[in-house]
């Protein structure tokens with residue numbers, strides 16, 4: 177099944193709408209269940225969104241933030257998703273440090289995957305999983321040609337070796353665990369993603385195309401990414 181393709185005029189409009197939607201979803205989850213479990217994307221695409229969430233002072237002690245993936249690099253390395261998120265959003269938020277759950281990828285892929293799997297034990301469905309997509313259709317650190325953990329009995333967290341995008345050692349939530357999300361929202365901008373989006377639209381199986389929310393799957397795009405005439 178295809179996601180809902182939600183195409184905004186440009187990246188600024190996308191950030192504005194998505195930040196508002198995320199805050200609304202947090203309010204709804206907190207009203208219904210008292211907490212909001214959010215999975216966050218790494219990479220460069222969501223940076224503007226995280227800065228907009230910082231400007232809105234989004235997040236408090238009822239928010240629990242998890243990571244879709246992490247790169248196996250020292251904990252303070254600038255290319256880490258956790259370092260990007262702390263600088264862009266968390267430092268300005270009221271989400272307490274104990275509710276921010278970076279993957280301890282500095283411990284190596286295998287150990288970090290095992291530890292993160294333990295942290296996730298007893299955590300129910302995520303409310304929102306926010307994911308990016310690479311130019312090859314990868315999402316989180318689930319890459320074409322690798323195992324994506326999409327079988328229902330897959331481990332929640334995968335150690336990823338020999339990733340085609342540096343660094344080669346990574347840790348990723350599995351597709352099966354990401355599919356235990358009420359809503360899966362992809363955020364995809366720029367013409368560099370158009371080719372992979374066209375494959376996805378044409379029904380090709382990609383890592384991004386196997387991740388599905390239980391209630392909805394939305395691909396938030398800017399017009400530059402949307403392969404409308406191809």
Ligand SMILES: O=C1O[C@H](COP(=O)(O)O)[C@@H](O)[C@H](O)[C@H]1O
Nearest residue numbers: 217218219220221308309310316
């Ligand atoms: O390596 C990664 O790539 C994807 C896409 O990144 P982007 O820079 O093209 O936005 C990202 O979603 C993932 O979290 C990251 O580790």
